[in-house]
Amino acid sequence: MVKLEDARRIIAAAEVKAKELGQPMNIAVVDEGGNLVSHARMDGAWIGSIDVSINKAFTSRAFDISTQALGENSQPGQQFYGILTSNHGRVMVFAGGVPLTRDGRIVGAVGISGGSGEQDQSVAEAAAAAF
Amino acid sequence: MVKLEDARRIIAAAEVKAKELGQPMNIAVVDEGGNLVSHARMDGAWIGSIDVSINKAFTSRAFDISTQALGENSQPGQQFYGILTSNHGRVMVFAGGVPLTRDGRIVGAVGISGGSGEQDQSVAEAAAAAF
């Protein structure tokens, strides 16, 4: 179970990493049902990334995989090509969504959007590690 | 301008009031452009209210009015009946969305969803007062 206090700890860790990279981010945490627990947009972060961060978190929990790995599998010619059309536009297939694991079980996910794919991924991993 | 730290102060005030009422809430804050700054779902709050809270905040800023007052004006026979169809399903016409005002100008809004209309409104007013 991802409680609001868990989400806040995850978001705080993401903010620390984002500031270290000098790149403001949108940060979203979803629970086991894929539903939003909390979102924060750091000052100056892209407004288009609000939706992207929430949907990266959703996607990562929805398929129990990082969005980076899903992205590799959904390029043209790959096995999941076209999956981004499903779920009413909520599937994000690029880096920044990472599952949250407790006792070996995925119970939620974090989604980061606001920088390059590499930056988003790095912040997402730091955030998930704080769970 | 509604900064993330403003949103957090507003959300904290909402949580205090919600706990006082014994009713967990979804709390959302949007900026002048109607875009989400931050959202928090208190433990046990309805998942259907995630979207409602964000859209109450959007609506309140979009029309510079409380969603309660807009609701009164959009009942059958009233001047804005049917407005809830606009803006792609984002217009909420019941209590819980309140504008955020600074120096006499509306610069954002807070949206609360999770209880009765009366409870949502009461939490939203306490939240907006903390801005």
Place this chain on the structure above:
Amino acid sequence: MVKLEDARRIIAAAEVKAKELGQPMNIAVVDEGGNLVSHARMDGAWIGSIDVSINKAFTSRAFDISTQALGENSQPGQQFYGILTSNHGRVMVFAGGVPLTRDGRIVGAVGISGGSGEQDQSVAEAAAAAF
């Protein structure tokens, strides 16, 4: 045919009337196909009314009627009750959309949103008269 220069003359007339009323408005003009020719948001007008103004114009041309008259016919118990569900949320059933007529034929419409129903209607009529 509603040309861009027609739309501009209509919008200019709407602005004059809106300033006279002291209420900033969103103003939209559509052509015979119901497609947008031009839109203008006066400084300070509601952002939620962007969509409403465009859709009032669409609705007025789509059914060749003012949205005020359509509204009267689509209240609960009336013959068109529920019509606002059609056309993917684009049907507006409150005052502010008025057809544009040339040589007795409806060739477009203007949509106004930003004030009370009475204000919107009054600006829309002034705008349509400039066609």
Place this chain on the structure above:
Amino acid sequence: MVKLEDARRIIAAAEVKAKELGQPMNIAVVDEGGNLVSHARMDGAWIGSIDVSINKAFTSRAFDISTQALGENSQPGQQFYGILTSNHGRVMVFAGGVPLTRDGRIVGAVGISGGSGEQDQSVAEAAAAAF
């Protein structure tokens, strides 16, 4: 802040350039919140490009980047591949959307649609330069 008079100056510059190229265009200007300030469809411009122009402007402000550059980054195999699925179909990943900058800060965007990618981009740049 992008005022209506700013938007009109930008649109006028776009029209001059579009006429020079002999290609009628849809021209849209959004403000800092990504919300439409004004739109104009030149006589004969594609009706399918109404939505495209508005969404190019939205996208450019939403991610603080030209849609041309975003397009390069969202091809298969690139870091933002799939971003066009986000934001409910409003993300455009081809040339014609350009940010509006004042005092080194992005405060809005212009979106052009109606010709080839090269033409749209050229008109968008001429338009943004008039801000």
